[in-house]
Amino acid sequence: MRRLTGVTIYADQAMTPNLLATSAAGAEFSILSPTETISPDSPIWRAISVVVPAERAVGGHVEIGQRVDLFLSVSIATNVVSETGEFVERPDRANRYQTGESTKITWEDIEVLAIVPDEGLYILKVDLHQAEEINHALASATLGKQFEFSFALRPDGDNRLVDRSGYGETFDRIFQQYNLPIPGIIDQDAYPQPSPEPSFIVPGAGPPVQPAPPAPSTEPSPGQASPEPSPGQATPEPSVGPSGSPAP
Structure with a gap:
């Protein structure tokens, strides 16, 4: 059979x-x-399929029978009412919102029933409410909305559920959490040229001051002959002591 x-x-x-x-x-x-059996009070299980590329599915190492958390990434557009009364896409300065991407853990502890590796297709076991939510996201993607799924693989035996109210990320949240530096504009005319010795740049300060080149020395270098007197210049005579010998 x-x-x-x-x-x-x-x-x-x-x-x-x-x-x-x-x-x-x-x-x-x-x-x-x-x-498992089907009874009036048993969970209403269903199977649905999602496409998750290998780079967002633990490198393609998710196997049948393992359990995963499913993340949803979506591009959210901020629309405001313009001066003419129409909705236009631009930052909502009053509420401090702008168009961008948002990612959040949405469905947890999902069992993988089957995999089609060549297509990155995963068949998941979910309840009917979860199936409805995931299918809505899939339908929105076909209507031009930008939805993407990602997996996080769970260790065997870990069926804990988290409070999702403390989760969810946008770029500005990550930016503020890790205090990422903002790229600046380099003034090539004032920017110091490379030198053999590294220099430390203080944030907010101007370019480091380059040391002035040393002044030329007036002392003759070792082995250098003394300058000859110019023509017509008398050579000083050595002084003579009382005994007739040159004075020291």
Whole structure:
């Protein structure tokens, strides 16, 4: 009947539906685990598919049966009412908002049911509310909205859920959190030229002052002959002491 089993089945063991991992002949995965059954109060499980490129899916190393957190990144446009009463896309200076990207952890502890590696396609097990939310994001992407999914792989056995109210990132939040420096404009005429010795630049200060070149020396260098007297200049005679010898 070409159906996969979810557990080891021994010889002469009775076959029951909960031992099968697939719910239909030829299926490659099952939404329900071998220990789950459908009842009036059981979770309403569904399977949905999302495309996540390898660079946003742990390098493509996510495997079937592992659990992931799903992040949603979306480009949000800020529209304000113009002077003519029309909505235009520009910064909302009154509320200090502007167009940009926003990312947040949205769906947690999601089981991976199947993978199509060549397409970066992942089939996930979610409840009906989650399926509705994810499909809305997918539909918005087809209408020109910029939505992207990313995975964070969970360690085995970690099924903790976090309070998502403290999560969510935009560039300005990261900028302020880590105090990123702002690139400045370089004045090439005043910018110091490279030197063999490194110099320290104080933020907010001007370019370092270059030391003045040394003044030329007036002393003769070792081995240099004394200058000859110019023509017509008398050579001084050595003085003579009382004994007739040159005075010291």
